[in-house]
Amino acid sequence: MADIQKLEQIASQVRRDIIRQVSDAQSGHPGGSLGCTDLIVALYFDAMEHDPSFNMDGKGEDMFYLSNGHISPVWYSVLARSGYFPVSELATFRQINSRLQGHPTTHEGLPGVRTASGSLGQGMSVAIGAALAKRLDNDNHLVYCLMGDGEQEEGQIWEAVMFAAHNKVDNLIAVCDRNNQQIDGSLDEVMDLGDLGKKYAEFGWEVLRMDGNNMAEVVDTLAKAKSMAGQGKPIFIDMKTEMGKGVDYMEGTHKWHGKAPDAELTAKALDQLEETLGDY
Numbered sequence: 001m002a003d004i005q006k007l008e009q010i011a012s013q014v015r016r017d018i019i020r021q022v023s024d025a026q027s028g029h030p031g032g033s034l035g036c037t038d039l040i041v042a043l044y045f046d047a048m049e050h051d052p053s054f055n056m057d058g059k060g061e062d063m064f065y066l067s068n069g070h071i072s073p074v075w076y077s078v079l080a081r082s083g084y085f086p087v088s089e090l091a092t093f094r095q096i097n098s099r100l101q102g103h104p105t106t107h108e109g110l111p112g113v114r115t116a117s118g119s120l121g122q123g124m125s126v127a128i129g130a131a132l133a134k135r136l137d138n139d140n141h142l143v144y145c146l147m148g149d150g151e152q153e154e155g156q157i158w159e160a161v162m163f164a165a166h167n168k169v170d171n172l173i174a175v176c177d178r179n180n181q182q183i184d185g186s187l188d189e190v191m192d193l194g195d196l197g198k199k200y201a202e203f204g205w206e207v208l209r210m211d212g213n214n215m216a217e218v219v220d221t222l223a224k225a226k227s228m229a230g231q232g233k234p235i236f237i238d239m240k241t242e243m244g245k246g247v248d249y250m251e252g253t254h255k256w257h258g259k260a261p262d263a264e265l266t267a268k269a270l271d272q273l274e275e276t277l278g279d280y
Contacts, residue, residue: 002046002219009276010081011041011215015246016273017077017090017280023266025094028102031256032148033074035179035241038215040074043144044082047222052083054111062141063130065115067123068148068177069103070258076100079112080280087280121154123147124174128164131172142229145174150182153191158203164234165204172234173225174205177212179243181254197238205236212239246273 014037022028044050048062066075073093080087085099092098099108103118115126127145134141151157164172176196180187187193197207206228210221218239225235243257244250247269261269 012274013277014077018073021093029070031243032071042218065127069117084111120151121156124160175237181243200236209238212241
């Protein structure tokens with residue numbers, strides 16, 4: 001059984017890491033990173049079977065693909081905190097020649113990253129390819145993919161959704177971060193998605209919904225999704241989150257989608273987030 005309190009403590013430290021990375025670089029995307037922290041922590045510290053020694057082909061383990069690659073600060077923090085590379089390397093975020101670029105890349109060989117991401121709409125297709133490869137290898141492990149809700153405006157997403165259902169890619173669990181914010185404003189203003197879960201269901205997916213900022217609910221929903229794998233349908237989780245979760249002045253606004261806080265606001269944010277594992 002998952003230790004929810006321990007996962008919440010890890011999530012608090014990860015949120016501190018996010019703020020410090022973006023602040024030190026004076027560049028990056030804190031809002032979505034903070035909102036998705038609980039999910040990424042629950043995946044790597046509870047739900048997924050994975051090996052920090054890292055092999056690119058992912059045989060014999062679960063695999064994760066970050067489609068909305070601009071929220072790299074949360075992924076980098078979780079990868080470091082779960083042993084893929086030294087936590088101290090987080091201090092190099094977005095620096096020249098760093099392995100921790102603004103969007104995840106593969107040419108620098110960062111453990112945990114299997115594909116470059118950030119060109120929105122592509123991650124689902126890559127994850128489907130990985131899931132089909134596992135099928136060919138008789139590997140019963142799962143593939144997870146995280147997307148943004150603004151990203152659902154990309155046509156390639158819906159081609160992939162149709163393909164996965166038609167080909168019964170039932171070892172795939174796709175999650176959409178439904179914070180209702182994108183760089184230009186709220187989705188209600190830019191492109192209303194309507195009932196996204198119902199759309200996925202109509203395309204032939206199993207659909208779950210969860211509060212992505214309630215750790216116990218995240219853990220339980222991921223466990224339920226895993227139990228539904230292998231039954232002929234891909235699985236979609238419609239995940240409601242708060243952009244900027246944990247930092248009061250960042251919550252619920254698109255203004256912190258891709259903006260770094262100054263020194264005063266950084267200090268204010270860190271005062272709201274408990275240091276639980278030690279800062280890098």
